[in-house]
Amino acid sequence: MTRTLFARLGLCALFFLAAILPAAAEEYIRAYHSDITVAPEGDLTVAETITVNAEGNRIKRGIFRDFPLTMQDENGRTVRVDFDMLSLTRDGDPEPFRTEQVTGGTRIYAGSADVLLANGPHTYVFTYRTARQIRYFDDHDELYWNVTGNGWQFRIARATARVTLPGGARIVKVAAFTGPVGSTDNNARSAAKGDTADFATTAPLGEQEGLTIVVGIPKGVIAPPSAEQQRAWWWRDHMAAILGLGGLALVGLYYARNWTKVGRDPAGGVVVPRWDAPEGISPALVNYIDNKGFSGQGWTALAASALDLAVKGYVTLEDLKNAITIRRTQKPVEPKGLPSGQEALLGAIGGAGETLVIDKANGSKVQSVGASFRQSIEKEHRGKYYKANTGYIIGGVALSVLTILAILVFGNLEPDMIGILIVPAFFAVVFAFLAVGFAKGLQRGRPLFTRIISVVVLGFIGLVALSGLSTILVAMRSELTGSDHWPVLVAVGGIVLINAVFFFLMSAPTPLGRKLMDGIEGLRIYLTLAEKDRMNTAGAPTMSPQHFEKLLPYAVALGVEKPWSQSFEAWLATAAAGAAAAAYQPSWYYGNYGGFSDRIGGFSSSMASTIASTIPTPPPSSSSSSSGFSGGSSGGGGGGGGGGGW
Numbered sequence: 001m002t003r004t005l006f007a008r009l010g011l012c013a014l015f016f017l018a019a020i021l022p023a024a025a026e027e028y029i030r031a032y033h034s035d036i037t038v039a040p041e042g043d044l045t046v047a048e049t050i051t052v053n054a055e056g057n058r059i060k061r062g063i064f065r066d067f068p069l070t071m072q073d074e075n076g077r078t079v080r081v082d083f084d085m086l087s088l089t090r091d092g093d094p095e096p097f098r099t100e101q102v103t104g105g106t107r108i109y110a111g112s113a114d115v116l117l118a119n120g121p122h123t124y125v126f127t128y129r130t131a132r133q134i135r136y137f138d139d140h141d142e143l144y145w146n147v148t149g150n151g152w153q154f155r156i157a158r159a160t161a162r163v164t165l166p167g168g169a170r171i172v173k174v175a176a177f178t179g180p181v182g183s184t185d186n187n188a189r190s191a192a193k194g195d196t197a198d199f200a201t202t203a204p205l206g207e208q209e210g211l212t213i214v215v216g217i218p219k220g221v222i223a224p225p226s227a228e229q230q231r232a233w234w235w236r237d238h239m240a241a242i243l244g245l246g247g248l249a250l251v252g253l254y255y256a257r258n259w260t261k262v263g264r265d266p267a268g269g270v271v272v273p274r275w276d277a278p279e280g281i282s283p284a285l286v287n288y289i290d291n292k293g294f295s296g297q298g299w300t301a302l303a304a305s306a307l308d309l310a311v312k313g314y315v316t317l318e319d320l321k322n323a324i325t326i327r328r329t330q331k332p333v334e335p336k337g338l339p340s341g342q343e344a345l346l347g348a349i350g351g352a353g354e355t356l357v358i359d360k361a362n363g364s365k366v367q368s369v370g371a372s373f374r375q376s377i378e379k380e381h382r383g384k385y386y387k388a389n390t391g392y393i394i395g396g397v398a399l400s401v402l403t404i405l406a407i408l409v410f411g412n413l414e415p416d417m418i419g420i421l422i423v424p425a426f427f428a429v430v431f432a433f434l435a436v437g438f439a440k441g442l443q444r445g446r447p448l449f450t451r452i453i454s455v456v457v458l459g460f461i462g463l464v465a466l467s468g469l470s471t472i473l474v475a476m477r478s479e480l481t482g483s484d485h486w487p488v489l490v491a492v493g494g495i496v497l498i499n500a501v502f503f504f505l506m507s508a509p510t511p512l513g514r515k516l517m518d519g520i521e522g523l524r525i526y527l528t529l530a531e532k533d534r535m536n537t538a539g540a541p542t543m544s545p546q547h548f549e550k551l552l553p554y555a556v557a558l559g560v561e562k563p564w565s566q567s568f569e570a571w572l573a574t575a576a577a578g579a580a581a582a583a584y585q586p587s588w589y590y591g592n593y594g595g596f597s598d599r600i601g602g603f604s605s606s607m608a609s610t611i612a613s614t615i616p617t618p619p620p621s622s623s624s625s626s627s628g629f630s631g632g633s634s635g636g637g638g639g640g641g642g643g644g645g646w
């Protein structure tokens with residue numbers, strides 16, 4: 001009987017130990033007490049006594065405490081608060097600590113990286129001063145204070161707080177809320193006596209749960225901020241927006257003034273259809289002038305030049321679909337010479353019978369030929385037909401960089417906001433290119449002013465839409481970076497957008513360039529006219545193989561080779577063309593696929609893409625607020641944050 005009794009007692013002891021050992025090994029906050037002393041000017045001195053149970057798991061060297069640097073004032077505006085760490089002790093002795101900026105606030109690390117804590121209870125006392133935490137209503141003032149914060153990684157067995165008002169003032173009302181953010185549960189006791197209010201939880205707080213208190217203060221106990229102090233706070237709260245929007249206006253005015261000065265195009269002349277290039281310029285130069293620089297990295301101009309050389313009899317073209325061979329013929333160059341670009345291309349091919357093969361295997365050589373081709377044209381013609389006004393663009397970029405640096409240095413932005421600024425900047429660039437591309441795609445006969453307005457309007461619409469999206473993304477990441485920061489997002493995105501748009505708008509043709517552009521526009525109109533309209537053009541030559549071949553390189557340079565080739569093919573199908581014309585096959589071109597417009601018109605566009613494909617790839621908040629008594633909840637008010645172990 002005795003042996004059985006001892007066995008039962010031993011079994012009970014084992015069950016008891018099994019039940020209590022996990023609790024003893026748990027890391028949690030045993031007690032959390034906060035003493036909040038309110039000064040007559042409204043500053044708070046807070047001493048947080050936090051007793052934790054450390055077991056070397058998450059709490060190895062110490063704990064950290066996160067403190068938010070913003071709160072919502074009585075008008076629902078997000079404002080920045082002051083915070084000064086005064087002292088930190090552990091178990092009654094001074095404890096080393098360090099601080100760092102984190103999302104929306106500051107983090108205080110208690111402990112040293114070189115010292116590991118002994119397992120068991122440790123008591124930390126964080127003492128700090130914070131200002132701008134009092135909310136001022138018409139009938140009372142209020143301390144709406146998140147005692148523990150709702151971001152702790154540990155449960156809190158018990159939380160208490162005491163608030164002391166200055167000068168023996170009498171507290172008029174108290175309230176308390178517990179639970180996760182937004183909870184209106186009241187698992188806490190609260191009592192006010194004279195100038196002191198005490199609060200204590202009546203149930204443990206789980207992870208991500210906290211205690212929030214509200215203390216009503218009679219008017220006149222706390223001195224309201226002076227007008228001078230309010231102005232200083234306003235400037236600090238809005239410095240990033242002021243710098244951003246001011247910089248946006250400054251950059252916009254800079255570009256607008258200089259565009260008016262040097263970027264406006266000369267007035268265009270009368271554009272009429274014409275069937276030759278103005279002043280006899282080469283197809284490559286037509287492409288260069290029409291695009292204010294080469295389109296398609298210059299490969300379209302090179303393809304047009306190769307076709308022009310072929311039509312003139314200097315080379316033949318062999319289109320093998322996967323490769324293109326340009327072969328030099330026996331024909332000597334005429335004494336008057338060739339345009340600079342064609343001369344460079346012919347020199348790269350070599351003597352009679354030699355070839356330039358455009359395929360992957362010769363990608364490096366093709367790249368070198370393309371560079372030589374572009375350089376020869378730009379060297380001869382740079383600055384004649386249009387001015388890029390690069391100096392003004394560099395000045396605008398420099399001004400923009402200085403503005404953004406000022407926002408980052410003096411704007412009091414949270415670290416996560418700095419990263420989020422990339423979002424509107426990226427989308428602004430995307431929309432700028434879309435707007436510019438749309439404007440270029442408009443009917444070229446439209447007035448220049450119409451195209452410019454379309455760029456600006458589309459860019460602005462895109463900026464507003466994507467800045468709104470950026471604000472939503474920011475608000476999703478942090479409650480501290482919501483709608484109050486939209487001016488900064490709009491400003492940064494707008495600055496980037498203005499630079500991207502004026503990179504396109506700032507260049508302007510010279511008077512000679514404007515004259516040639518009008519002539520080029522007339523040639524484009526002629527090449528894209530329907531055959532019946534072309535025939536009705538006064539003085540226009542009749543269609544013939546020679547006329548078609550002469551203008552084909554120009555059609556390639558202007559990107560209208562398809563309609564020009566289809567018009568010729570339609571002419572060949574008519575009885576007027578005759579049987580001989582119907583069997584037309586150019587002696588300078590060898591290809592064996594598709595219909596005529598595919599073989600000739602398609603070849604010219606595919607040639608540019610084939611050339612490009614041979615190039616080696618490079619290595620890889622809320623708008624209003626209410627009293628904490630009428631709209632309070634856990635996690636509201638000032639203070640708060642959370643913490644964990646490290």
